[in-house]
Amino acid sequence: xxxxxGISLEQGxxxxxxxxxxxxxxxxxxxxxxxxxxxxxxxxIVLQTAGNLATSQSVISxxxxxxxxxxxxxxxxxxxxxxxxxVSETMREVMARDGNGVMMQGxxxxxxxxxxxxxxxxxxxxxxxxxQGNFIAATEDTPYFQIGESKYGKPVLDRSLDNSSSLQHxxxxxxxxxxxxxxxxxxxxxxxxxxxxxxxxxxVPNGFRVTQDDPYYQGIRQQWGEALQRTLLExxxxxxxxxx
Amino acid sequence: xxxxxGISLEQGxxxxxxxxxxxxxxxxxxxxxxxxxxxxxxxxIVLQTAGNLATSQSVISxxxxxxxxxxxxxxxxxxxxxxxxxVSETMREVMARDGNGVMMQGxxxxxxxxxxxxxxxxxxxxxxxxxQGNFIAATEDTPYFQIGESKYGKPVLDRSLDNSSSLQHxxxxxxxxxxxxxxxxxxxxxxxxxxxxxxxxxxVPNGFRVTQDDPYYQGIRQQWGEALQRTLLExxxxxxxxxx
Numbered sequence: 001x002x003x004x005x006g007i008s009l010e011q012g013x014x015x016x017x018x019x020x021x022x023x024x025x026x027x028x029x030x031x032x033x034x035x036x037x038x039x040x041x042x043x044x045i046v047l048q049t050a051g052n053l054a055t056s057q058s059v060i061s062x063x064x065x066x067x068x069x070x071x072x073x074x075x076x077x078x079x080x081x082x083x084x085x086x087v088s089e090t091m092r093e094v095m096a097r098d099g100n101g102v103m104m105q106g107x108x109x110x111x112x113x114x115x116x117x118x119x120x121x122x123x124x125x126x127x128x129x130x131x132q133g134n135f136i137a138a139t140e141d142t143p144y145f146q147i148g149e150s151k152y153g154k155p156v157l158d159r160s161l162d163n164s165s166s167l168q169h170x171x172x173x174x175x176x177x178x179x180x181x182x183x184x185x186x187x188x189x190x191x192x193x194x195x196x197x198x199x200x201x202x203x204v205p206n207g208f209r210v211t212q213d214d215p216y217y218q219g220i221r222q223q224w225g226e227a228l229q230r231t232l233l234e235x236x237x238x239x240x241x242x243x244x
Numbered sequence: 245x246x247x248x249x250g251i252s253l254e255q256g257x258x259x260x261x262x263x264x265x266x267x268x269x270x271x272x273x274x275x276x277x278x279x280x281x282x283x284x285x286x287x288x289i290v291l292q293t294a295g296n297l298a299t300s301q302s303v304i305s306x307x308x309x310x311x312x313x314x315x316x317x318x319x320x321x322x323x324x325x326x327x328x329x330x331v332s333e334t335m336r337e338v339m340a341r342d343g344n345g346v347m348m349q350g351x352x353x354x355x356x357x358x359x360x361x362x363x364x365x366x367x368x369x370x371x372x373x374x375x376q377g378n379f380i381a382a383t384e385d386t387p388y389f390q391i392g393e394s395k396y397g398k399p400v401l402d403r404s405l406d407n408s409s410s411l412q413h414x415x416x417x418x419x420x421x422x423x424x425x426x427x428x429x430x431x432x433x434x435x436x437x438x439x440x441x442x443x444x445x446x447x448v449p450n451g452f453r454v455t456q457d458d459p460y461y462q463g464i465r466q467q468w469g470e471a472l473q474r475t476l477l478e479x480x481x482x483x484x485x486x487x488x
Contacts, residue, residue, distance in 0.1 A: 151395035155424035168481045180399035196487045208486050220479045227475040232404055235464050237412045242452050243440045
């Protein structure tokens with residue numbers, strides 16, 4: 001499984017992805033699920049992937065190989081909407097190539113993507129591509145998307161994120177959401193890949209890899225856990241009728 | 245969907261169930277999913293149900309109807325293990341009766357149960373019956389079971405429950421787990437049914453129904469939400485390399 005979060009805010013975009021893949025509990029590996037395309041000063045396009053690794057890797061490879069070709073590619077599409085369409089078309093191409101019914105033996109080839117970024121001349125944006133290839137855009141009302149193992153880490157995002165949150169607050173909230181997920185589900189694991197984009201900067205940051213022993217991540221995990229314990233202990237006990 | 249939690253502690257047992265059922269978003273209703281059997285001073289057996297409502301209701305009805313018969317029933321089985329076996333057998337009986345392949349049109353008839361309680365002469369216990377009818381018992385290492393929509397509310401249980409927790413602390417933690425779930429998933433809804441059993445009391449409490457406007461539940465929801473917000477704001481911001 002996988003867990004990725006992409007967040008769209010007035011101030012910019014925040015992306016966090018885990019890096020664990022598994023095909024059964026005895027076939028676990030680390031693969032990057034956050035991929036950055038872009039031309040500094042002109043565009044940045046960030047992709048996060050969940051689902052079948054063979055499909056998503058092929059999609060990323062084809063998108064990269066075609067950057068230097070003459071056709072439409074992520075370095076020349078005129079909008080983020082069209083970049084998302086291109087990712088979707090590439091996914092359908094790979095699934096059509098690999099999805100031979102006789103050979104697939106019931107294996108699900110599908111995957112999902114989060115596509116976020118900014119192309120010069122338009123606002124930053126964030127899209128979620130479904131396994132069927134259609135997609136939706138984040139809005140002020142729904143400023144984040146999750147793909148993969150999304151349920152464990154959803155409550156903390158629902159409680160504390162909105163479109164006007166700062167990049168720092170959104171990053172922190174996303175990291176806590178990952179901690180909750182990793183504690184409860186073995187199929188999501190460290191290290192995490194993080195990328196923060198400042199709206200309208202048109203910079204292409206490298207992003208940062210958060211390892212298991214990263215002191216900042218360790219610190220906030222511990223402080224968060226202790227604060228939750230303390231809060232639970234401070235809440236008033238239930239009145240008598242609850243115990244009747 | 246449904247969400248039920250049963251917790252087994254040194255001090256006793258805690259049960260919390262939601263009451264929303266849905267067959268599609270336009271067919272939502274309220275049904276009790278926490279059912280109490282017992283003979284004061286001699287035994288208490290609590291059942292929580294998730295899954296197909298027609299199946300689980302029939303199982304409860306048959307178990308109730310048979311209490312006054314001559315055969316094996318929940319008022320005369322000699323152990324909680326055998327009570328769990330009886331619930332499982334009754335579930336298989338209902339599924340065999342109703343599960344006509346031609347008629348079912350792909351509808352899933354299965355359900356799951358949490359069975360907890362105490363029969364005089366043995367310790368209190370807690371079992372989880374899978375949709376296949378086999379079951380497992382809670383232990384010191386794994387003191388709680390969830391059935392239904394379990395992922396949203398699992399992190400807070402994992403963080404703060406163990407076998408030596410007090411009944412009050414476990415009840416509070418379970419209520420917070422329900423709040424997180426209800427905020428993130430429309431298929432789980434108020435009111436909640438709560439039952440707390442003191443180990444070795446052999447009392448048969450009626451339990452308590454927590455409504456949407458219950459002042460205690462409202463208060464802890466609000467305090468918990470505010471404490472999480474405050475904690476997130478107090479955590480240190482990510483260092484520069486996270487933002488690179």
